[in-house]
Amino acid sequence: MSTAAVYPESTARAFARAADLGYDGVEVMVQTEPASQDPIALAALADDFSMPVLSVHSPCLLVTARVWTSDPLVKLARSIDMAEQLGAGTVVVHPPFLWQRAAAATFTESVAELQDRTEVRIAVENMFPVKVRGTRVNSYRPHWNPVPAGHRWYTLDLSHTATSGSDAVELADQMGERLGHLHLADGSGSSKDEHLVPGRGAQPCAEILERLARNGFDGTVVVEISTRGQDADTREIDLAEALTFARLNLATTSETPVESAGNGH
Template sequence: MPVPDVPQIPVALSSSSMYPMGVAETFSIAEDLGYDGVEIMVTHRAETQQADLLNEWAWRFGMPVKAIHAPTLLLTQQVWGSAWDKIRKSAELARQVGCDIVVAHPPFRWQGTYASGFAEGIAEIEERTGVMIAVENMYPWRAGGQEATMYLPHWNPVPYDYKHVTWDFSHAATAEDDSYEAVKALGSRLRHLHLTDGWSNGFKDDHLMPGHGNQRVVEAMELVAQSDFGGNGFNGAVAVEVSTRAAKKEVGERERMLAESLAFARKYLGQE
């Protein structure tokens, strides 16, 4: 009996992995190293916000945009106006570049009606645009041995009624969470993965190369690669999101780190 043809899970390169380099370099290195596409993190840089420019680079380098990361970080609070405008504009950008995933952080408690109506609001945007808003796991903020309640309803999206979720291994490490158990619990709700790693060491969000921390990244990736994951297999992308800032000290070090991360993904997704 023939084995069913299971589509290969695409492995994308996040533009955040290239910081402080730009988006053009992200597309170029993704092509050089053999990635399947890119994830664009929207920032204050105009090049991350312009669909025409992103489409031109995607065509030139043969690297489709697999996900848009909404500007919901603290450092991007001034980008694209209000909290809801950030989500709406990210969904529109995703449509314009031909992808169907927007990564968004859970709301901060101080964000008023945006926070209290977040689940309902993103569901409405999803229905109207056809773009999935995949809520990303974060981590508790700790100071002086105390945990501050920063997110509403919580930093961990797994127990809540979000239809689509992004899982980040580095954030899980900071939260001292178990990524394998979370991925298993999410099942078909898991729509996007940030491939990275970290150490459970309090507040430091390391974004290490996969396999360089203490998360169960191997087991989680092997689980996602199973053809029956979530019922019908994983229907999303894996985006390498690692910190390469220290790599500028050595020529070729950034490329080596990103090549190793890609090889890790290929190996444990069974694509070698």
């Protein structure tokens, strides 16, 4: 499970829940909690719970604006270093916010340069516009849709396709063989980034999973639902339901590991 799946519970609790529920591994969301930033502490948790770290999510959120540094590209480089230390195959990163001008000016070229130096997949995630006084505004640079930039790898997020009003199947097709990572969630199409349990919204979650299975997808599926505000029992039920949904719709392949994540990332 991702450490963010059980927010506001701790990183250690996330590893414990992932192990109890039968996930294959975790995606570590680097957050303000020190344990989520420390590869030695994370390696100890992975060993204690026999729960490998399969991916690392760079600290791209507003709440993590000053984790490690305020420079998104330095954050990315440190995330790659942590992934390499933990044996994780993927680092997830968002395009920079528009006010992060220095990083935004060189983001595409910098990601390509970093990718040349590592075997870890740097998978740039599709985001969404925000509403300002009723008008949809692109708050990311170069864009909330990273595909035109031509990155080597992408993360497809199915809550973000709902929020942006994108066609998830079409976006997956545009990513093609460069789709290296999936954030599995759902959304109703509201302006809020909902990260619902798959099957509870309007996104083609089952179809996307079935297509990946048929096409021999060799990346990782991360159950990225939000359980914030729920009691412990409801959180566990939702995470178990999401895992069952993923396994059922990936049934034509046994090679795609399934993680869990949450907190709207």
